[in-house]
Amino acid sequence: MTSINRRDFFKFVGAGGAGAGAGYLYAELVKRPQELLVPQVVPPEDYSPGLATWYNTVCNQCSGGCGISVRIREGEAKKIEGNPVHPVNQGRLCALGQSGLNALYNPDRLKTPLRNNNEGRFQGIEWEEAIDELAQKLNESRARRQSDRVQLLTGNIRGHVNGLIGHFMEWVGVASHMQYDFTRPANLYEANQLTFGQSMLPYYDIRNTHYLLSFGADYLGTWLSPVHNSLGYGHLRQGQTEKRGTCIQVEPRMSLSGANADEWLPAVPGSEGSLALGIANVIANGHYTGADQAEWANALTTYTPSNIARLTGISEVDIERIAEEFFTNASLAIAGGAATAGTEGVATHIAVNALNYLAGNIGQKGGVIFNSDPGFAQTSTFEHANYQQMITLAEKMKNNEVDILILHDTNPIFSMPSSSNFQEAMENVPLVVALSGFMDETTAMADLILPTDNYLESWGDDVPEPAVGFSVASISQPVVSRLYDTRSLGDILIDTARMMGTEVSWDSTEAYIQDVWSRIYAQQGGDPSGFDNFWRSALEAGVWGQETASTNQGSTVKPFPVNQLSDVSNKLEGDESEYPFVLHPYLTLTFLDGRGANLPWQQELPDPLTSVVYNSWVELNPGTAVELGVKEGDVLEVTSPSGTIRAPAFIYEAIRPDVVAMPIGQGHEQYGRYAEQRGVNPIDLVVPNFDQRSGALAWAGTRVKILKTGERVLLIKTDGITRTLGRQILGPSEAEHG
């Protein structure tokens, strides 16, 4: 037996102790942390732990007006899906709409009222104090009877919240409310007013058309109501029993709709309207048999196929073929995007309307169907501000004619060319109050910031535009309780008016909306005692409408005002010899006009055509790239007569050699961590011209030159090899010629 000495004894004691300690600690380590089981204090009536509840409301990410259902678990919003009973999107929803959750739970939301301490810093203040300050200034202005020196400038607000704003303007003395939205198709509204006498958008029946001719309108990505258009497109391709619809896209740079079209025609930028009139000429002289045929033939004499072929770069054969196909099929022509964002945007739209008229598409199934008036009383005391009016406003601000500027959810500093000097003009306004959810470029200029609710936290309603052929209204309700100390636009207005001593009969936006709807309900002949049930069911469904056929149909087509046809060649700014390329900025379905740039899911969504993420880029034709010695990732300096920006090159097959394209949306200086200091904003290159008839900015009418800087960056994209290389990926027949 080995003897154990003192030394060994201590060793054993030590080993035992260390082992016990280690064992104890190990047991602690592998234990799952204790979790808490926290009950509700008072549970909401339809709450059940572990079960999801869906609430219906309205999407506010673009102006399409889709109905959405939000999945709520334990009071938190988990997912946004389309509302299956909403006629606009029928349960479907685009990427941007689904990313609305990123806006709700964005870490960079404004959480408390802020005051600018004039050193470029913002300090948190109390709501009372903030509202009091605004009320005081408005009172002063009212006492001086200077309501014309108070300006309300908002983004696109629809529905009856506008009525509340109208009341507010009356109460406190604000003369003007302008809505500015970069994506609003002002030229389309103007052209339809001139040709059809309709200030509302008609319904473009993509679903039932057999031949869709699009002049620059990216109807699958950004044009009017993309989700509704896409539903129509799916049906056009595979849902129609008699024929698979054909899609033709005319645009200098392939958009998402161009990529899906059967034919992509890269016409000379700015000549799209001429091409439309060229096709109209062929129809008027060879196919059209209406009473006003002679008038048409006479008006279109100069637009012969040979002339137009020279002008547009599209061959005579193609023009004549498309004209014939367009006339003989149930067809539809639409226009939008850069094609109608030139100096002759309205004229281009009129030319396209003329095409629809000549082919007999007005009021036809698969054509242009006019919407009847929704019939709801809508107080509209606002006007849609076009670019020209914004410039006028900037002038007024510069000349110290505006004392108070109240902003809400609009970012003109980002979406107007920097040469318009809107930012400098704002500095002259003594009090700028921003009611916004995020610190964007325009909000950052404010003296007082009042944080507003996310659209998933607030009340409102909406009448979708363009409507779907029958009258529909949707109600938007809060689906989650407020995350922060924010208030909705309507509530802030009511609070301010009360602070100023006005008697306001509504306590909140909710009460106002409910009151308006009770009146609509009564107008429609509803029994007053049944309103609560009606309101409940309307909230549950999220949408309310009457599916009656539109009244204004084919038989009552008014003669087309042929005299409205005019010169359609867009003027391009910049001398061709100095600036050899045409700049083609385009809206992306990821960011739209830049409003989506603070959403991480959108930043991480590969661009549908290039697969680039997290950046801006300059698209070049491979031929041009070879000529300039440019490779992908080379940083290029793009210079226009009004500015210079730098961005990496992306070489792209589907763009004209004389065009460079850049996506809009990135290049924010403010707007939260996901957007800031990322990429560039091509709107800054735009020479601020506008369409004379509508006053809309001609953002597609600028020439640029390109300089290789010698710098290179890695252009981050998800695509690898973008050819099938004979692999059987796209199907058996593709492999043969792939």
Next chain:
Amino acid sequence: MLSVHNRPPKIQAIAKQEFREGVRVNVSVLEALKPLRKSALLGIIGIVGIVVGLKINAAYSTHLKPVQPIEFSHRIHAGENQIECLYCHSSADRSPSAGVPSVAKCVGCHERIATVRDSAEIAKLNAYWQAQEPIPWIKVHDVPDFVHFTHKRHVLAGLECQQCHGPVETMDRIERVADLTMPWCTDCHTLNQTDNGLDCYTCHK
């Protein structure tokens, strides 16, 4: 395998001796390990220590039977007063989660029961209610986040609550009796021939 060159000198000596004497060679490995005995003992004591440590942890840890913010007794409620489980854990038969009663529900009953209104534990409850704050109960029965467990299917399949939660109606402070490990789950699934009960996707999310 010991090579001749590396043999400890003692063993070599013994071997030589035995060869010389012409007797049977008898080399013991144990003999060779003798010098390592103390280290081995040290190791064994260490391991025993670890086991003791684990046991101490288990014995003195409140993990399986934590002290709750209110000394709520299931024995009184479910045992003596015979209140149905589903009265309080009301979503157990229609949701994956059984649910704990809201503070309002607790107060709703206790407001009416005069005999216990002034006891110390009820005072705590009232304090939470006054402050409109939830009671931070400590979770006793918890499965990892990668597991999808649904009360609904188990309750509707006719399982008694006690089968997994033990004799709750006898417990003053709730204690976990089942170990809630995967073999524990699958044993039952196998025994009862549960539909696809052994498919990973049935429970792992």
Next chain:
Amino acid sequence: MSVLDTIRKYREAGYYKEFDYHWGMTVDLDRCTGCEACVVACQAENNLPIVGESSFAQRREIKWMRIERYWEGEYPNAKLNFIPMFCQQCDEAPCETACPVFATYHNQDGLNTQIYNRCIGTRTCAVYCPYEVRYFNWFTYTWDEPLERQLNPDVSVREKGVMEKCTFCIQRIRQAKDLAKDDDRRKVRDGEVTPACAQSCPTEALVFGDLNDPESRVSKMANDPRGYQVLEEQNTSPSVVYLQKVHGDEEAI
């Protein structure tokens, strides 16, 4: 022989006592516009991490559903084809043969499973997959507060060292089965399960359902003469049938 028949070739009894379902999807490439609504829908439903710019630069993005682009021709006749690519839930999945710990295997519903807590991160399966639809978590990604509030409680949040991929929204399948059992039905009806991608698709290009059921919408779609399987020559027998795009000069089918 239609594509559906070739699919059924591995569906004989023996491997499992009974194949309850054969979940499958059809992708109509003539409807698909490449708008990527499905990509975000998947990200929202399945707790896909926001990986950040640097991870994208290193091709470490995680997108269970992605749109691939294939160009044909050159300017001015350039043509672009979109094809949504996600786990094809192959019957003869190469990934399943590779996993040393059986974290990925084929279950009785025809799903190619991925069990996160079992995965040890050898990444072999991703190498074996010809569709490159398996994604590895190189880091434990986090969400900037309060973005984590959006996370779907029905789906695990994966951490560093775990492989992940499309599950055909197993949580939705599980829920539909649960509701079917409430009605005393053993099987779910056609249309009761829709994965997030198919639910969101604005052109209704994606159709999901049970290929075992000849009456289901997906079976009927899969029988379309335009049907084919991607990389059919690999003999992986995918459960996803693509319907080839129709080109302008061909007549509608």
